[in-house]
Amino acid sequence: MSHNIVSGDPWDLILKRPHLQELAMEFRSQHKRAMWCRALFEGGNTLRLWNEATELKIAFLTACALQRGQKAVLIGKYAEESGVAPALRSLIGQEDNTGVEEILTPALAALQKSRSASGARLQWDFHYFDSLADKSLDRIILFGAASHVGHWEACAQNINRVLRDGGRVIIAESPWGGKEMLDAAPLDAHLYGVLVVTLAGMGLKEADLPQTGPDDLQAIFKPFLSWSRGFSWKGLYLFYGQKSGSKDDNSLEFPLPTEEVKAFLTEKPCQSPWDFLTTAELATLSPEIADVNMQKKFGRVTSFGAGLDWLYPQYNNIVKLMYDNLRAQPGHRVLVIGEVLENLGFLPELRKRIGETGEIAAFEISNIHLSNFEKLWQGFDIPIRERHQWDYPFADTFPDNYFDLVWLPQGVHHARSWKEIAPRLLRVLKPGGQIMMLECRICDPLFFTGINTSGLLRCIAEKMWWALGVTFEEMPDYSTAQLAEAFSDSLTDSFRLDPDGWLIFWGYKK
Incomplete structure (x- = not known):
């Protein structure tokens, strides 16, 4: 399923949600929202990603193959803070040569x-490079700069002009976007929402994000380099090549272990996803982004940002599949368990289908989860098992074979044990009655594939989850395979599908 990222502004919904009114009040100003979304998007993320990428930094310095006395130019972001500039100077030896x-x-x-x-x-x-003489440099190094090159073909020609024969261009990048991010986000609905709410707050669209990668650079530099290599890791990438000479011509040289090189390669401890904020970011964006309480407040607002009321219309084809197969008829008795039952349109649609002669027993579970989060934010110690999942006693007071339909729209992942709860729901379902489930999953396998594909997307999402006081790994998830196992052979004509971080499951009681 493909999406055009930023289809409508989720902030229009965020600011109207009753349960977010107090939290969101401070961010009604478009200017303030934009500032905080920029902080989500970049604040400390680049440095954090390079801090984790020790092997890539080793490969970067090895590709530079710097020798004493060479002349080099470094263009990049966080040149001093990352430690890359001191490391390069220590390897070249003469400070004015870098x-x-x-x-x-x-x-x-x-x-x-x-x-x-x-x-x-x-x-x-x-x-x-315009003011530099022809063939005046041994190394041209771009560190975090490739995302910002406006015309790569012209830039590559200029690099070729100032690079000496045998000289190298080395490009190390943690892109502000990148193909990996744009491929990763649509894998999972909630991850897609993370990107959308961030971009929308900044006034950005998918097309505004840089997408140049190592494959593009290899094609662009092919006329100028005798050989080149490129590879990526979690959205970061390294590209390097040499003007004239062969690959075996001293192509790789492990860096000397100077103190500056050791400092550059050492992974620093990280307690919070905001730990790598820099003085320049605070000065340019706002000193406020260093305020831990504000970090948490904004993270909580955005974590509920592109929420279910925004995501459901974006994935209308999945929702339509559910409605097209929902067996709700005039006069039916229906047990409904789920989240946002009124505002997502579940109950209004059901009332139309079963009419005045029908009966609805509806259990809204959103407030249970919100209450647990509020307690967590107030400092209460809530065991992980009890934060997100609980028992489902909703059917227990009804007689056997009472309902024609048991429907769980957005009511799946909060159940503590489907193996234990499934028989209790089946007890109250009439033979031939339908059980129907629809869920926009959270932290499902596709979510983890996405955050492992794009490090920048992971950094943004972690700022939101950290603000909630939870981790990706603790969030509960069920697949349709697990549901099928829980209901075992008690259903007939069952159907299951797990698309784009969603699940849809239905069957009929034997």
């Missing part, structure tokens, strides 16, 4: 200008 152009300020400025009639402009013309 030119450093820090581009974080213009990059953040471009991000701040994203709300405009013409859209975002995260790239610009790289004129940094």
Whole structure:
């Protein structure tokens, strides 16, 4: 299933939700929302990702193959904070032989200008080489700069002009977007929502995000380099190549273990997904983004951001499949267990189908979960097992074979044990009656595939989950295979499907 990211603004819904009114009040200002969404998108994320990527940093320095006295230019973001500039200087030896152009300020400025009639402009013309003489450099190194190159073909020609024969271009990138992010987000509905609420808050669209990757760079630089290599890891990538010479011509040289190199390669401890905020980010975005209480408040608002009331219309084909097969007829008795039953339209639709002669026993479970979160935020110690799942006693007071339909729209993953609860629901269902389940899953296998595909998307999502006081791993999830096992052979003509982080399951009591 393909999506055009940012289809409507989820913030229009966020600001109207009753349960978010107190939290969201501070973010009614579009300017403030945009500032905080930029902090979600970038604040400390690039440094955090490179901090984790020790092997990629080793490969980067090895590809640089720096020797004493060479002349190099480094263009990038966080050149000093990341430790890359000190490491390169220590390997070249002569400080004036390493030119450093820090581009974080213009990059953040471009991000701040994203709300405009013409859209975002995260790239610009790289004129940094214009004043350099032909064949004057041994190494041209871009660290976190590739996302911002406006015209790569022209830039590659300029790099070729100033690079000496035998010189190298080395590009290490943690892109502000990237193909991996845009491939990862649609894998799972909630992950898709994480990206949408962040982009919408900044006034960005999918097309505004940089998408150049190592394969593109290999094609662009092919006329200028005798050989090149490129690979990626969780959205980060490394591309490097040499002007003239062969691959075996001293192509790789492990860096000397200077103190600066050791510091660059050492992984620093991380207690919070906001730990790597920099002085420049605070100065450009706002000192407020360092406020832990505000980090948590905004994270909680956005974690419920592109919520169920936004996601359900985006995945209408899945919802339609459920409704097309929902056996609810005039006069039927229906047991309904789920979340947001009125606002997602479940109960209004059901009333139309069964009419005045029908009977609905509805159990709204959203408030149970919200209450648990509020207690968690107030400092109460709630065991993980009790945070997200609980017993389902909803059918226990009804007679045997009472309902024509047992329907669980968005009521699956909060059940503590389907093996234990399934027989209790079947008891009250008439023979031939239908059980129907629909769920927008959270932290399902496709979600984990997505966050392992795009490190930047993981960083954004972790800021939200951290604000809630929970982890990805503790969130409960059921697949249709588990549901089929729980109901065993008690159903006939069953159907199950697990698309895009959703599940749909139905069957009929034998």
